[in-house]
Amino acid sequence: MSEAAVEPAYPVPMTLSPSRVSSFTSCPMQFRFSSIQKLPEPPGVATTKGTVVHRALELLFVRSGADRTPDSLAIDLATALDEYATHPDYVGLRLDEAGATSFRRECESLIEKYFGMEDPRTVREIGLELWMTADVGNLQLRGIIDRLELDEHGGLVVTDYKTGRAPSGRYEQKSLAGVHFYAFLCEQVFGVVPSKIRLMYLKTGETIETTPSAQSVRFITTRTKAVWAAVERACTTGDFRPNQSNLCNWCSFQQWCPEFNGDPALAETEARAAYEALLAPIPVSLES
16 A cells, blocks of 8 residues: 655745745754745835835836936836835834935935946837746746846846945855846747846946856756755655754744744744734824
8 A cells, every 4th residue: 555645844935036046045943934834024224215215217218218317216106106105014113203204315326326237218128127037847936126228239138237336246146146047048038148237236337248048957957856855855745844044144034933932833823913013003092
């Protein structure tokens, strides 16, 4: 008599993105909380600021080339801020008047740096916030390219905006891993490996560029398959081991992590309750 199939402890995801691959390799326990249980996380100022600035740049490139000016981008930033004024990622920050002013000024500083990095009037964009997917066996790889454009020879260029600081030399290749992922998607969808992939760090005004090769693109398939196999094993056994590192300082789930004497079983209810409370309207005092 054959043995009965083992029921997985958690459902096995059938899609992976660069952020999910990075999440699992950095800390399987954090991956379980965010990607398997899909627990909500309180928004952070840095992440929300990046989202708003990305939206402003998307609006800039919807404009005709000649209209891509600093004044236009300032208008587009104001539009993006208005769009996000009622979004949970902004509301959940619970900013007071001073905090909201600081948030806006930091966004303005980032878009001011942008014009010192390139002239948007010369960019030949062919895709903005481009959603792309490719199948590798039964697994679907997916990602969003900030900007896809053509270089002077008609080659594809993948550009990714970053609102944090540029990494030091030892972490530069790790930061490019996600963009190599997008190069793989381009090869799968368009049949062409991009001529260049770029990371534009708006905070410091630095740009990191690299030229993907057939080998680097193939490595994405190999690495992703290996990560997905490890994810599948963890989902089957329920063994998502925490990996303590400096990243723990920014983890939304630290209080439920065994490395910090937390109980992972409580995260399902407590994390959701905490998020709902964060988005609840702030009581207005009737006292004069």
